[in-house]
Amino acid sequence: xxxxxxxxxxxxxxxxxxxxxxxxxxxxxxxxxxxxxxxxxxxxxxxxxxxxxxxxxxxxxxxxxxxxxxxxxxxxxxxxxxxxxxxxxxxxxxxxxxxxxxxxxxxxxxxxxxxxxxxxxxxxxxxxxxxxxxxxxxxxxxxxxxxxxxxxxxxxxxxxxxxxxxxxxxxxxxxxxxxxxxxxxxxxxxxxxxxxxxxxxxxxxxxxxxxxxxxxxxxxxxxxxxxxxxxxxxxxxxxxxxxxxxxxxxxxxxxxxxxxxxxxxxxxxxxxxxxxxxxxxxxxxxxxxxxxxxxxxxxxxxxxxxxxxxxxxxxxxxxxxxxxxxxxxxxxxxxxxxxxxxxxxxxxxxxxxxxxxxxxxxxxxxxxxxxxxxxxxxxxxxxxxxxxxxxxxxxxxxxxxxxxxxxxxxxxxxxxxxxxxxxxxxxx
Numbered sequence: 001x002x003x004x005x006x007x008x009x010x011x012x013x014x015x016x017x018x019x020x021x022x023x024x025x026x027x028x029x030x031x032x033x034x035x036x037x038x039x040x041x042x043x044x045x046x047x048x049x050x051x052x053x054x055x056x057x058x059x060x061x062x063x064x065x066x067x068x069x070x071x072x073x074x075x076x077x078x079x080x081x082x083x084x085x086x087x088x089x090x091x092x093x094x095x096x097x098x099x100x101x102x103x104x105x106x107x108x109x110x111x112x113x114x115x116x117x118x119x120x121x122x123x124x125x126x127x128x129x130x131x132x133x134x135x136x137x138x139x140x141x142x143x144x145x146x147x148x149x150x151x152x153x154x155x156x157x158x159x160x161x162x163x164x165x166x167x168x169x170x171x172x173x174x175x176x177x178x179x180x181x182x183x184x185x186x187x188x189x190x191x192x193x194x195x196x197x198x199x200x201x202x203x204x205x206x207x208x209x210x211x212x213x214x215x216x217x218x219x220x221x222x223x224x225x226x227x228x229x230x231x232x233x234x235x236x237x238x239x240x241x242x243x244x245x246x247x248x249x250x251x252x253x254x255x256x257x258x259x260x261x262x263x264x265x266x267x268x269x270x271x272x273x274x275x276x277x278x279x280x281x282x283x284x285x286x287x288x289x290x291x292x293x294x295x296x297x298x299x300x301x302x303x304x305x306x307x308x309x310x311x312x313x314x315x316x317x318x319x320x321x322x323x324x325x326x327x328x329x330x331x332x333x334x335x336x337x338x339x340x341x342x343x344x345x346x347x348x349x350x351x352x353x354x355x356x357x358x359x360x361x362x363x364x365x366x367x368x369x370x371x372x373x374x375x376x377x378x379x380x381x382x383x384x385x386x387x388x389x390x391x392x393x394x395x396x397x398x399x400x401x402x403x404x405x406x407x408x409x410x411x412x413x414x415x416x417x418x419x420x421x422x423x424x425x426x427x428x
Contacts, residue, residue: 004318005019005031008023008031014115015112015114016113017113019031020072020073021072028072036080044315045087047327048315049091049092051337053326053340054092055094055095055309056084056096057096057311058098060097060098060101061073061077061112062099064077065078065136066133086145094151094152095151096154096311097150097152098188099133099134099154099157100112100157101114102120102130103119103125103130104118104119104121105118105119111158118160120159120161121166131172131176137150138180142180142185150185151184152259153188154189154219154261155174156189156190158190158192158221159192163192166192171207173187174213175205186216187215188259189216190219196247196248196256196306200253200255200256218256219261220259220260222241222260222263223262223263224267224268225268225323234286238359242297242357244297245307246356248300249306258307259309264312264324265291265324265329265334266323266324278332279370281365283322285364287334287365288333289357291334292345293347293357293359296355296357312326334365347359347363
């Protein structure tokens with residue numbers, strides 16, 4: 001999201017742990033305070049609303065709440081979290097907060113705050129500390145001053161350890177957050193890359209119930225930029241997106257209400273492109289088709305479906321990388337100007353009942369004023385080469401009201417974004 005922060009004096013740090021360990025707490029705090037206070041402002045939240053989005057997802061590291069003396073992290077970000085929620089309330093946006101970094105790391109990746117082993121499941125202390133964070137968030141954001149803006153708390157982002165241990169944690173986490181169910185906060189859990197159908201009829205509070213638990217939402221992440229999916233052809237990408245959306249739109253499947261909590265426009269076809277989208281009409285054309293295909297697939301089109309919407313990753317990045325910046329997409333026309341208004345869409349929906357876009361429709365991105373004639377090429381063509389995907393993640397979200405009987409009305413969000421406001425993702 002903000003890679004320059006992690007490059008200091010010729011040293012590249014791979015995580016927030018490494019950054020603060022290298023700089024020392026005083027310098028790290030001043031560096032991060034500048035980021036927290038400037039990277040997202042009230043005006044960003046206003047722009048998000050103007051784009052027709054109705055929710056934001058905010059990733060949080062555990063150390064914002066539970067920091068031990070030996071850990072190099074610094075605290076001070078919590079006030080920016082509460083401020084962001086208040087801004088969201090002001091602009092009628094809902095908020096999903098997720099534990100992006102758990103003690104010991106749930107996957108060993110840089111976005112958890114530390115790179116290395118997966119140590120979260122190795123001791124009970126890591127679980128206890130995470131439950132303490134969840135308790136704090138639940139108690140804080142059920143306060144009347146926030147007006148019910150926080151509708152979802154996600155127990156943990158992208159865990160990849162043993163399923164049995166993960167489900168034990170999910171049960172403990174759900175017990176903590178579930179006390180706020182009557183206040184309109186749903187317990188959200190990540191599918192751990194098993195995909196939604198594998199969580200059919202899941203209830204962490206009653207493992208043998210044989211039906212979905214109440215006030216639960218499932219988070220799944222759908223990316224086409226990383227191996228092995230980065231080698232898919234364009235027709236395969238669009239076909240898989242359509243098939244995934246169709247699965248979530250079926251009735252009475254037992255799949256929990258599902259949010260596509262992270263997705264982007266990065267694929268193996270864009271990863272090696274060094275041409276900025278402002279200078280590449282074909283790229284913008286492909287991005288628009290890819291965006292609308294995913295929007296159609298991840299958005300419900302009727303009551304009783306498992307699908308309840310999506311979060312795009314992300315609203316912006318430091319350099320506004322075109323495949324990962326919603327804001328840039330709106331500015332350059334490869335993302336609709338108002339996602340809540342279907343009249344701003346370019347592609348029609350097929351009439352075969354799948355709810356997918358009509359890929360045979362011929363649309364091309366309009367030329368931009370700054371676009372040079374040398375940068376434009378044949379209209380409407382799709383990229384056909386494959387390559388290595390860029391690393392990293394960033395996300396923004398959009399979710400749509402589900403009408404599912406076992407979801408709190410507060411979960412009815414329509415279009416949303418994930419913003420890295422109080423937590424740093426060092427990729428991209």
